[in-house]
Amino acid sequence: MKTARLSVNAGEVRRQFPFFQPHPEMRSVIYLDNAATTQKPYTVIEAVSNFWAHHNATVHRGGHGVGAKASELYEAARTRVAQFLNAREPNEIVFTRGTTEAINLVATAWGEAFVQAGDEIIVTELEHHANLLPWMRLAEKQQATLKVWRITDDGRLNLDDLRELLTERTRLVAVSHISNVLGGVNPVAEICHLAHAAGALCLVDAAQSIAHMRVDVQRIECDFLMFSGHKAYGPTGIGALYAKREHLEAMPPYHVGGGMVQTVRWERVRWAEPPMKFEAGTPPIGEAIGLHAALDFIDSIGREAIESYEHELTQYALRRLQETPGVRLYGPVPDRTGIFAFTLEDIHPHDIATVLDTRDIAVRAGLHCAHPLSERLGGPTVRASLALYNDTDHIDALIEALHHTRQVFGYAG
Amino acid sequence: MKTARLSVNAGEVRRQFPFFQPHPEMRSVIYLDNAATTQKPYTVIEAVSNFWAHHNATVHRGGHGVGAKASELYEAARTRVAQFLNAREPNEIVFTRGTTEAINLVATAWGEAFVQAGDEIIVTELEHHANLLPWMRLAEKQQATLKVWRITDDGRLNLDDLRELLTERTRLVAVSHISNVLGGVNPVAEICHLAHAAGALCLVDAAQSIAHMRVDVQRIECDFLMFSGHKAYGPTGIGALYAKREHLEAMPPYHVGGGMVQTVRWERVRWAEPPMKFEAGTPPIGEAIGLHAALDFIDSIGREAIESYEHELTQYALRRLQETPGVRLYGPVPDRTGIFAFTLEDIHPHDIATVLDTRDIAVRAGLHCAHPLSERLGGPTVRASLALYNDTDHIDALIEALHHTRQVFGYAG
């Protein structure tokens, strides 16, 4: 641990981000809202700018050298994502706007083709709406049953509970790799294994894990996995869906339009092969290239180094939060990452966030797009979430600001 | 005309684009593939970079000042689009990835709710696949009838033909404002009027018009209209759907996920109001801000000035193409814009494009994502398409290169 700690110097990392540089007109911010979106390094911003400045053209259309270069860069980004996730081949990667679109794609294209009346889909109680609403809607549309895998009182998923829920009618288990509220790491490889043993597929929402730990689709053995670029130091407007080739082949297309067909006649349309079949219209080309740069950035630091550095920072934050009077922290203690949902005395989370904001500490307050989970927790919470560029000073500033908040609201020192 | 001509100086416009600046490692390109995608001015690239560098945060989530600023910028972009299209209110604008996603959204969310078995949808023979495949699929799914409004032999749409097609079962007429192959401007206001008189709605695909002429949704009286940012000097990954408020209210959501709900309980979900209802997940925030800058760029030149400048350039190109031996030009002559599909002798369009490419002239060759139309024209064509920054020198270079192409393929001088 100690050696790994040395391998990430958060101060040096921050120098790679314009957001953290002194700016004449802007106050510098302690950014603890990384589960919502991360900041972008110079290399990502420049990769996108450079594409639009010098290589901009549409992709996969014959014609000219600029277009050939653009296509090459776009496909290189796909190959990079495949390699980052350890997919078997680049053709298993479909670019989407983000996690939400990727899950909607699977729920619609795969779901409406393969889920029938009476079938079952299992979702967990800790899902983000992105991994909940598409399944609620699919279940309603297909007259399938949505089963909810409840969490334990300490905020974990118990595999025995899953064993009870799985039946031969189960078609899919949809689970997030890391909860965006509780920060716990779910045992996705075991979950996929149990799902497969029951004849079901398994979908993993990796929105919160992609930038913080190694995500290996072959090791997890998931059928579908997706993430958003903007939570992994990349641009908005881009994300990726990984799906086993056999599923992409079996699924009908989702959006239809240019670029995803072989031939269109009035009587008959022949779809292109995956992944093109799922990328109708002009894709987010500059953004895919920016995502490539973001994954390069992550690997330039090293995923093991990031994981162990963030682990240490998480332990520090846990300790400091636990010793702060009036703080009530949610979520499991072991196997957790740097996402902390908490309350402070009976001060409303929005009031807490506002006090922190006046100290230039950015956190989020509310229901975190996970209403059922928030309801289970008893209402809104404050959420502080860490990334690579945070360090112990940031945690200290947060704790001090929480003490200050208590004073503002009249709680004894 | 002469005075308007003076109001656009293409050389000066090119100085606002990094793509057209001399670059040590890149050859300078005569870019005539603007119907595929346009180049981006510095102001657009900088607006996006600046957002990611200094204001990056997710939108519409309580918490901190950075997020408040990001939300403000994002909503300002929506207001700008509404104003640009002369929509009644910003809430009639939904951000999408582009034209293709916008049409898929309407075909799915509106179509599956409001088109029943036996209903009719009318599309034209000159549509891009983006405005064709969603309707073919919808018709198949709902057992509705797809009726094709054929073009005349000179590549125009005849309103009398539409009158014959419209019946009381017609639910929608889907038409492009400008064909991406033939360049003709379709009489969309009249088409909407006829559609409405028959009790149908009218959708206008403005992908090819948005950057080249004034597009006024209240004057056209369309029900739906959409465009892509990347064809209007903006970034990839962003586009907009305009829909009359009443339709957005009546339609169910499309993608579901975070940010588009009021409350989620296991038993019941309450959707947010439009446009939020249609923007599930983290939107393309940086890209929306880039689109704002792109629309500002267009208005800084002036839409009337652009239209009249491009009109003059189009007339020049028409004349030069018509006098080039062996050129066969498609599409109508009056009411046309700077999109020229043509063939040269019996040389295959890809061979032509390759010869032009060796002279650093970028055009497109093929079926232009409009297979039914291309089939009607007799096969693939070369397409040269103009924008604001092109000038007569570019046309001259194109014509000279076409002469050269004839020589390469052994046609007498």
Next chain:
Amino acid sequence: MLDELYQAIILDHYRQPRGRGELEPPKITQEGFNPSCGDEVIIDLRVEDGRITDVRFHGHGCSISQASASMMTEAVRGKTLAEAHALIQQATALVKGELDGDFETLGDIVALAGVRYFPVRVKCATLAWHTLEEALKQVE
């Protein structure tokens, strides 16, 4: 700035809300909801002869939204509809920093003036007032 936002008077209304509760029928009920943060204010009104004879609120949310609702009930009880409309105008202008001139007549509501420095919180402070406005539409 923070002191202006969380004045004693606001925290007092938050901790000891006035007018918290529900009315027995007949009444007018209006629900107000702020989807971006989950704040909720439900207002019960009784209007007789063009005058608000009773008003209560319930719901949940941050100190600003709940204190604002509490102040609102105090301020509009016994007022005519026209007076209530004027108060809605003044209170929403106040929290947006758009009110010039006479603050005197506003009573406790003046404490909401500090919200103007916190654009993210303006919606919290106006929620009760916008909900009241919707409720009054039911009367008219």
Next chain:
Amino acid sequence: MLDELYQAIILDHYRQPRGRGELEPPKITQEGFNPSCGDEVIIDLRVEDGRITDVRFHGHGCSISQASASMMTEAVRGKTLAEAHALIQQATALVKGELDGDFETLGDIVALAGVRYFPVRVKCATLAWHTLEEALKQVE
């Protein structure tokens, strides 16, 4: 560079394609299609005793795709399957600029070498060869 791409020999194969047409059954048919540009090559094969006894193509597309198909039919007619496989290897390597050494045995096909300067066109030149490869899979 352009001269190398559009050599007389390529234009000649394009204008007067050898082996253009279809075979009577019994035959092996394989369709090849390049979705990005619409080029199409359909190959008819007859294989007897491990040898390609007849081969024809039809379809449409640019000069490169059609000339390449024409050259292909000339080159593989009468060849054993092993020889055909070797030719497929050599021809595709040639157009990608990856072939070292002996070009002599390739005959007219050598004219395709110019394609290597035009990455956008490599797919046109390889279409007939990849289609042949698929056709041979049907035999085996």
